[in-house]
Amino acid sequence: MVLMNYLTTPNTLLCCLVILGLWLANPSRAEKADQDxxxxxEAEKVSANDVKQVYDLNGQALLIKGSIVVTGEDGHITVDPQGYEFIDVVGRPEEVASFRQRREGLADEFMQGRGAQVTYDAKSEFLTLTGDASLKRLLNMQMLDQLKGWKIEYDDVKQYYRVIPPQDAKPEDLPLARAILSPRRKATLEK
Incomplete structure (x- = not known):
């Protein structure tokens, strides 16, 4: 209820709409070559069940698929009958889980995220970062956009993201989400 009241304030709604509009103005998406x-x-221990298409990684987990790189302490990967992966990786207190993917379009544009847990659905191209999460959009290794919050959801197909505070957030704790966005016109001109 507290979150709902916070999200319905006029300033918050306006800010969310502006941020969403700026984010949507960027036409690039995840690199399509990654699918093939x-x-x-890689991990200290890898368990594979090729019949069920389920893979578990324990200790210093690393997953690479094209430009996608996911790291963490432990990971679980499931592959559906069409060949799409669902990736779930958790970090540890000293080292969080991370996700990085090159984007289609501009030569050196990447999405890079961190959190206590990283989940990625390759079929829907939906990324979720949970637990002191951050997500950046980089162009030529220069940060263009940055999001921070307890949970970040990013839908690459719809070019939509959402930053969510913890369920037990109190009004005095807010804002628990932060976005720094570069003007799209300037970012486009710096190709």
Whole structure:
């Protein structure tokens, strides 16, 4: 209820709409070539069930598929009958889980995120970062946009993201989400 009241204030709604509009102005998406790349799994221990298409990684997990790189302490990967991966990786207190993917379009544009847990659905191109999460859009290694919050959801197909505070957030704790966005016109001119 507290969150709902916070999200319905005029300033918050206006800010969310402006941020969403700026984010949507960028036409690039995840690199399509990643879909046809092999999956490379590394960890201290890898358990594979090729019949069920389920893979578990324990200890210093690393997943690479084309430009997608996911790291963490432990990971679980499930592959559906069409060949799409669902990736769930958790970090540890000293080292969080991370996600990085090159974007289609501009030569050196990347999405890079961190959190206690990273989940990525390759079929829907939906990324969720949970637990002191951050997500950045980089162009030529220069940060263009940055989001921070307890949970970040990013839908690459719809070019939509959402930053969510913890369920037990109190009004005095807010705002628990932060966005720094570069003007799209300037970012486009710096190609």
């Amino acid at each position: 790349k092999p999956v490379i799994l």
